[in-house]
Amino acid sequence: MDTVNATTTTDTASSPDAASIPDATGAGSTASTASPASTGGTGSTASAADVNGSTADGAATGDATGARSRIDELDARIIALVQERRAVSAGIQRARIxxxxxxxxxxxxxxxLDRYRGELGRPGTQLAMTLLALCRGAL
Ligand SMILES: O=C(O)C(=O)C[C@]1(C(=O)O)C=C[C@@H](O)C=C1
Known part of the structure; x- marks a missing residue:
């Protein structure tokens, strides 16, 4: 319970935890939609017990199972959207060539890049670059 410490100041991008994830949108970001209680916009009921429902070796306990199923569903949709985006992009590129x-x-x-950064902070730029590389290949 005390593992989520609001005074945590360690800024390690390589090991995000429940306390650091809301700050991952970039230095000084004012992303106001990151309240943990408001992020389940489509009916998710992930609670503190859910996100902390893991053992020291990383195995999920019962409380996290539903939330992880939801994440798996979201990831499947994200992957499908990336594939759809790639097909649309390929059509534009082909026509231009x-x-x-x-x-x-x-x-x-x-x-x-500006759009992704505006919506997601600095990591959004990286995400957009990865998406573009997937859609048009490496520069
Ligand atoms: O919008 C275009 O003109 C595209 O070709 C699509 C797209 C993209 O995937 O978003 C791909 C390559 C271009 O360099 C820019 C954008």
Whole structure:
């Protein structure tokens, strides 16, 4: 119960825990939607007991099982959306190349990076770069 300590100041990006995850949107981010109690917008009932429901070796206890099933469902949808995005992107790229243009449209990519950063903070930029690499290949 005391493992979630609001005074935790360690800023290690490599080992996010329940206390550090809301701050992961970047330095000075004012992301106001990160309240743990409000993140289950589609009916999720994840509670402190859920997110802390693991043993020292990382095995889930009963309380976390439902929330993890929900995460698995969300991940499956995210993956499907990435695949759909890649197919749409491929169509745009193909048309541009057939019209004599280039595969990459840098100005458009800047818009996408800005959007992800605006919504998700600095890690959003990394996510957008990964998405673009998946959709148009490495630069
Ligand atoms: O929007 C475009 O023009 C695209 O080609 C799509 C897309 C993307 O996946 O978002 C892919 C490559 C471009 O460099 C920019 C954006």
């Amino acid at each position: 057939e019209a004599g243009g280039r595969r990459v449209h840098l100005a458009r990519e800047m818009e996408i």
